[in-house]
Amino acid sequence: MSIGASRQSLGEWLQSEQPASRRQARLGQAWRTWRLFTGNRLGMIGLAIVLLLVLVAIFADVIAPYDPLLGGDLRTMRLLPPSMDHLMGTDDLARDIFSRVVHGARLTLMVVALVAIIATPIGLLVGTVSGYFGGWVDTVLMRVTDIFLAFPRLILALAFVAALGPGIENAIIAIAITSWPPYARLARAETLTIRNAEHIDAIRLQGASSGRIIWGHVVPLCLSSVIIRVTLDMAGIILTAAGLGFLGLGAQPPQPEWGAMIAGGRRFIIDYWWVATMPGIAIFTVSLGFNLLGDGLRDVLDPKAGK
Amino acid sequence: MATALAEGRSRALPAFLGKTVRLLATIAVTILGLLVVTFLIGRVVPVDPVLAVVGDRASQSTYDKAFVELGLDRPLYVQFGLYVEKAVTGDFGQSMLTKKPIIDDIARAFPATLELATVAILIGTLFGIPVGVWAAVRQGKLVDQVVRIVGLMGYSAPIFWLGLLGLLVFYAKWGIVAGPGRIDISYEYAFTPTTGLFLLDTAMQGQWGAFRNVVSHIALPASLLGYFSMAYIARMTRSFMLNELAQEYVVTARVKGVAEWRIIWVHALRNAAVPLVTVVTLSYASLLEGSVLTETVFAWPGLGQYLTNSLQNADMNAVLGGTLLIGIIFVGLNLLSDFLYTVLDPRVRRRA
Amino acid sequence: MSPLLSVENLRIAFPSRQGPVEVVRGVSFSLGRERLGIVGESGSGKSQTGRAILGLTPVSGTATADRLEFDGVDLRSASTRQWRKLRGARMSMVMQDPKFSLNPVMTIGRQLMEAVKLHGGKSEAHDKSIAMLEAVQIRDPERVMAAYPHELSGGMGQRAMIAMMLVTEPDLLIADEPTSALDVTVQIEVLRILDRLVTERGMGLIFISHDLRLVSTFCDRVLVMYAGRVVEELDARRMSEATHPYTRGLLNCLPTITGDSRPLPVLARDDAWLE
Numbered sequence: 001m002s003i004g005a006s007r008q009s010l011g012e013w014l015q016s017e018q019p020a021s022r023r024q025a026r027l028g029q030a031w032r033t034w035r036l037f038t039g040n041r042l043g044m045i046g047l048a049i050v051l052l053l054v055l056v057a058i059f060a061d062v063i064a065p066y067d068p069l070l071g072g073d074l075r076t077m078r079l080l081p082p083s084m085d086h087l088m089g090t091d092d093l094a095r096d097i098f099s100r101v102v103h104g105a106r107l108t109l110m111v112v113a114l115v116a117i118i119a120t121p122i123g124l125l126v127g128t129v130s131g132y133f134g135g136w137v138d139t140v141l142m143r144v145t146d147i148f149l150a151f152p153r154l155i156l157a158l159a160f161v162a163a164l165g166p167g168i169e170n171a172i173i174a175i176a177i178t179s180w181p182p183y184a185r186l187a188r189a190e191t192l193t194i195r196n197a198e199h200i201d202a203i204r205l206q207g208a209s210s211g212r213i214i215w216g217h218v219v220p221l222c223l224s225s226v227i228i229r230v231t232l233d234m235a236g237i238i239l240t241a242a243g244l245g246f247l248g249l250g251a252q253p254p255q256p257e258w259g260a261m262i263a264g265g266r267r268f269i270i271d272y273w274w275v276a277t278m279p280g281i282a283i284f285t286v287s288l289g290f291n292l293l294g295d296g297l298r299d300v301l302d303p304k305a306g307k
Numbered sequence: 308m309a310t311a312l313a314e315g316r317s318r319a320l321p322a323f324l325g326k327t328v329r330l331l332a333t334i335a336v337t338i339l340g341l342l343v344v345t346f347l348i349g350r351v352v353p354v355d356p357v358l359a360v361v362g363d364r365a366s367q368s369t370y371d372k373a374f375v376e377l378g379l380d381r382p383l384y385v386q387f388g389l390y391v392e393k394a395v396t397g398d399f400g401q402s403m404l405t406k407k408p409i410i411d412d413i414a415r416a417f418p419a420t421l422e423l424a425t426v427a428i429l430i431g432t433l434f435g436i437p438v439g440v441w442a443a444v445r446q447g448k449l450v451d452q453v454v455r456i457v458g459l460m461g462y463s464a465p466i467f468w469l470g471l472l473g474l475l476v477f478y479a480k481w482g483i484v485a486g487p488g489r490i491d492i493s494y495e496y497a498f499t500p501t502t503g504l505f506l507l508d509t510a511m512q513g514q515w516g517a518f519r520n521v522v523s524h525i526a527l528p529a530s531l532l533g534y535f536s537m538a539y540i541a542r543m544t545r546s547f548m549l550n551e552l553a554q555e556y557v558v559t560a561r562v563k564g565v566a567e568w569r570i571i572w573v574h575a576l577r578n579a580a581v582p583l584v585t586v587v588t589l590s591y592a593s594l595l596e597g598s599v600l601t602e603t604v605f606a607w608p609g610l611g612q613y614l615t616n617s618l619q620n621a622d623m624n625a626v627l628g629g630t631l632l633i634g635i636i637f638v639g640l641n642l643l644s645d646f647l648y649t650v651l652d653p654r655v656r657r658r659a
Numbered sequence: 660m661s662p663l664l665s666v667e668n669l670r671i672a673f674p675s676r677q678g679p680v681e682v683v684r685g686v687s688f689s690l691g692r693e694r695l696g697i698v699g700e701s702g703s704g705k706s707q708t709g710r711a712i713l714g715l716t717p718v719s720g721t722a723t724a725d726r727l728e729f730d731g732v733d734l735r736s737a738s739t740r741q742w743r744k745l746r747g748a749r750m751s752m753v754m755q756d757p758k759f760s761l762n763p764v765m766t767i768g769r770q771l772m773e774a775v776k777l778h779g780g781k782s783e784a785h786d787k788s789i790a791m792l793e794a795v796q797i798r799d800p801e802r803v804m805a806a807y808p809h810e811l812s813g814g815m816g817q818r819a820m821i822a823m824m825l826v827t828e829p830d831l832l833i834a835d836e837p838t839s840a841l842d843v844t845v846q847i848e849v850l851r852i853l854d855r856l857v858t859e860r861g862m863g864l865i866f867i868s869h870d871l872r873l874v875s876t877f878c879d880r881v882l883v884m885y886a887g888r889v890v891e892e893l894d895a896r897r898m899s900e901a902t903h904p905y906t907r908g909l910l911n912c913l914p915t916i917t918g919d920s921r922p923l924p925v926l927a928r929d930d931a932w933l934e
Contacts, residue, residue: 042456146333147340150637151630154599155614156344159630162618163348239465243600246467247615262468266604269471270479280468288463295459555759561715563774563823564747567739577764653764653807 036300043296049289057105064099068256071095079272088278091261092268093254097275100256101282107257108286111172111241116230118176123183124226128218130184131191132210142188148181154240161249168257171250175240179233183226190222228301232294235287242283258283330645334638339391341634345627346390350383399628404620409628412613417632418503419489420602420609423532424594426506426525430533431540431594432587436576438537439544444571446549454541461538466531470604473527485523487606494520528605532598536590543586547579554578581652588644592637662689663831663863664712667726671707671716671887683707683722684887690831694857694864696874696895698909699884700926705867708884709833712865713752714742730830748778750831751824753853756840757816761808767819768804771826778827791826792819795852814845818852825856831863839868850877871898871909883909886933905932 015032019025037043056063071077071094080090088097130141148156160174194200195218203213244250245259253260258279265275358365361373374380378389393399399409442454478486485491489505494517498509506525509518551557552575560570599611606612610629617625649655671683683704688695699705707716714734716722727734729750732741754760762770768788775784792800795818808816817837824832834853838846854877857864868874874881875895883891883906891903901907908926 042459143336143340147337147344150337150341150641151344151634155630155633158599158614158618159345159348159626162621162623162626235463239463242465243467246465246600247603248619259465259467262465262471266471269475273475276468276471280465280472283465283468284460284463287465288459291459291463555754555756556762558710558715559754559760559820559823560762562713562746562752564743564745564777565773566743574762574765578762581764651764654809 033300037296040296040299042292043299046289046292046294046296049285050293053105053109053286053289056102057109060103060106064096064102066096066099068095068100068103069254079268079275081272082274089272089274091264091275097261097278100261101258101279104256104258104261104279104282105286107168107251107255108238108241108283111168111175112234112237114172115176115179115237115241116234118173119179120183120226120230122176123180124187124219124222126180127184127187127189127226128191128214128222131188132195132214132218134195138188141184145181145184148178149185151178153178153236154243157240157244158247158249161244166249166252168251168255171241171244174244175237178240179237182233183229186229187222187226190225191218194218194221228294228297231290231297234290234294238283238287238290330642334642337638338635341631341638342391342394343387345631345634346387349390349623349627350386394631399631400624402617402625403622404617404625409625412625413610413629413632415503416608416610416613418500419607420595420598420611422504422506423525423529423598423601423607423609424591426529427532427594428536428587428591430529431536431590434533435537435540436544436583439541440548440571440576442541443545443548443552451545454545458538458542461535465600466535467600467604470528470531470601473531474604477527484527485520487604489521489524489608490517491520491524528601528607532594532601536594539590540583540586544579544583547582548575551575551578581648584647584651585644588640588647592640595633595636661731662691663730665689665726665728666708666712667724669708669711669722669724669727671704671711671720671722673717673720679721682720682887683711686884686887686889688882688889688892690863690865692830692861692863693880694866694878696866696868696878696881697884698868698871698874698881700869702886703884704887705884706835709752709835709865709867712833713746713750747774747829748827749829750833751827751829752833752835753817753821753824753837755836757808757811757813757820758840760820761816763808765807766804767806767808767811771804771819771823774823774826787826788822791822794825794856795819795822796848797822812845813841814849817841817845817849821849821853821856825860828860829862831865832857833865833867835867836869837866838873839870871906888933890932903932904929 014028019028074094077090077094080086082089086096091097126141130138156178157174161170164170242259245257246263251257251260261279262276269276357373361369378386397410402409402412405412438454442451445451477484497517498512498514500508502508505521509521560574602609602611603615614629667687669686672679672681686708697705711722771788772784775787789800797803838849866878875898878895881893881895882889885905891906
């Protein structure tokens with residue numbers, strides 16, 4: 001059998017109207033969603049940017065031509081404009097900005113990943129427990145959620161960082177603490193719709209504990225919509241982290257964090273524009289990538305909201 | 308039928324009162340929660356509040372006296388009670404930095420933030436709504452795509468970076484706007500800041516030179532913030548309008564022979580305005596927050612800058628007071644949007 | 660005398676993933692100042708036919724016809740301006756559910772007066788509206804004028820809707836399932852009002868419904884539609900002479916008081932009818 005024929009049969013298998021197994025149905029669904037998504041040009045651009053970010057972060061050591069922390073000769077290599085040697089110029093400590101931006105991708109990716117890893121479970125837990133039990137548990141948990149929502153995000157993160165002390169770890173914790181409430185709201189709403197579904201009743205009648213039902217049956221059903229929401233929030237997380245860095249409350253020098261780099265270049269903006277501009281372009285590109293990706297995902301998965 | 312209507316109206320008043328009471332209770336609980344959070348943050352910061360008052364050269368006895376005076380020897384819940392009591396009377400303590408009561412500092416900084424956020428939300432609304440309507444009417448066409456992309460770019464750009472670039476281009480290179488700050492020093496004493504809103508003060512006192520200077524200073528930061536809220540408002544307007552234009556009453560209006568512009572701007576927009584009010588008030592609230600970064604970049608002497616300065620100097624009283632104030636503004640604006648919602652939507656107004 | 664409305668070979672198509680799908684496939688009829696019923700199940704294309712006559716086919720769809728003429732005006736090439744002069748003033752439509760077809764944030768009075776003002780008569784808009792509300796047997800017109808749609812019952816809302824559509828005294832009224840969303844008890848009342856006004860004013864009526872019995876008691880002539888086509892045209896007084904098996908099926912699906920109709924009759928369908 002030729003390769004072409006086997007590929008076609010795979011396509012047919014995926015698009016089959018009568019899937020033989022649950023796995024085939026699921027893969028087929030994923031395949032159709034993917035086909036729909038590939039038709040969304042802006043979404044694909046977003047995906048490409050995000051993949052690029054991941055690749056740059058992984059291969060930062062290979063891509064960066066210079067050391068991101070150690071500068072060159074302070075007498076001759078400070079504040080050089082962009083050239084073939086230094087694609088984005090050098091900063092006031094004679095460091096290559098391109099190398100720093102490349103290494104900054106690691107920090108950015110780390111922030112996004114850690115915030116997602118911390119905030120998603122908190123939101124899921126609070127939301128599903130609140131929605132599943134209802135009553136006073138729900139009232140108390142939702143009140144707490146509302147209080148966190150009432151605080152503007154950046155301000156609350158600022159206050160937390162002030163309390164915990166500046167630094168990238170604390171910035172991540174602060175952003176995570178301020179990001180979970182919307183996820184909790186969403187997970188609660190989802191839980192309310194499935195709480196009384198018949199298959200949950202069936203499990204309950206079999207004598208499963210509440211914890212088991214929530215963890216084994218409610219959380220998996222809420223997971224996908226919460227994950228989409230987190231993806232949509234990624235750009236916001238990046239911007240908040242950069243904002244904290246810019247205010248000197250996030251990553252500390254000499255770490256190559258993009259927001260902090262802009263703050264560092266601020267003093268020279270008029271004469272040496274590239275120092276502050278280049279890391280800004282990086283932030284802008286990456287958060288645009290996440291926004292385009294999230295927008296495309298929403299169009300595909302929730303056609304009503306996008307139209 | 309007529310009696311049913313009359314009943315509906317007489318029932319409406321107690322229902323509205325009940326709703327207000329419920330709302331006030333919610334606000335009270337939320338503000339209490341804000342107080343708990345700020346109080347706890349204040350307790351976990353690695354800053355000794357006693358040293359902040361007495362200075363680090365005070366003797367042990369002075370220190371102990373102040374320790375007791377501040378109530379730090381008492382249980383945590385008593386301390387919290389004192390904190391709430393003071394907060395209710397507007398006493399957030401003294402700023403370490405300015406040595407003035409926090410409430411006075413905030414009263415001076417807030418009008419600057421308010422003025423900036425207000426001009427910005429006006430720009431965002433006046434442009435955002437028509438643009439969103441336009442994009443909805445031409446759904447899928449070029450205009451719609453452009454609006455979408457420009458909006459997404461607005462979501463993606465770090466505001467402090469755009470601010471710096473704006474200053475670089477419009478102020479340093481082209482010189483068409485004034486630089487950082489609210490006003491040039493030469494104009495600062497040309498008028499009395501009665502309201503603290505300089506646009507209003509200068510205009511009311513007929514100081515047109517100063518007025519022009521203020522406009523020139525506020526133009527760039529307000530346009531920037533306005534662009535960000537415009538991106539959001541336009542996007543939401545578009546989606547609300549698409550929803551409304553698909554409703555049956557739009558067909559009814561067409562059947563009646565109503566002109567298309569009137570269908571869009573009167574029939575549909577009037578309905579879309581109901582959820583839009585929430586969007587506009589919420590983005591107004593987030594402007595008061597987003598201003599932290601903008602104010603830093605533009606050296607705007609508002610609440611955001613006050614907060615960051617205090618933060619960097621570990622002036623916790625000031626930080627917590629400011630944070631609490633912004634939290635309260637947030638709650639207040641939510642209340643306002645609920646109220647406007649009832650005004651705009653007859654279905655809510657005359658029902659429970 | 661030439662007919663008020665003539666439709667020849669009307670086709671309406673909507674795009675879908677598998678290419679365009681025709682929901683109306685070559686419908687032809689003509690109408691004088693009479694009452695014509697169009698009957699069919701949901702999806703048979705009866706509502707889209709009604710909307711196409713008013714030029715209100717949704718943007719995504721396309722309507723074509725060999726002839727679509729209203730009182731000498733070719734509707735296929737009518738300009739926006741001509742349409743605005745026709746709609747409301749000379750032809751109008753009552754839709755299914757007043758809950759959705761009335762603008763929820765405008766008072767009945769504003770919506771009613773808007774219709775009058777649009778077609779001349781700014782000064783007497785108020786009086787005309789009141790008179791019209793009285794004509795649809797609303798006893799307290801002033802109060803209804805000040806009410807919002809959600810404050811009215813379904814029957815009241817539909818009367819207000821009828822008033823709004825007839826206040827300009829059009830020549831043609833399309834009623835698209837005007838009573839389907841109403842309680843059974845008010846259905847008859849609303850129908851009676853509609854019937855009286857149409858007869859008094861001598862206008863043409865297209866009555867769209869899924870209920871063949873109702874239509875036959877109410878109209879002079881009935882078109883039976885199935886899957887986008889007219890399968891049978893009948894004189895309303897001679898329903899028993901229907902020959903098409905689909906029409907017969909529709910007639911037989913009503914329960915009878917006398918006799919046991921078990922097993923319940925099921926509508927028969929035949930792919931041959933699609934051709």
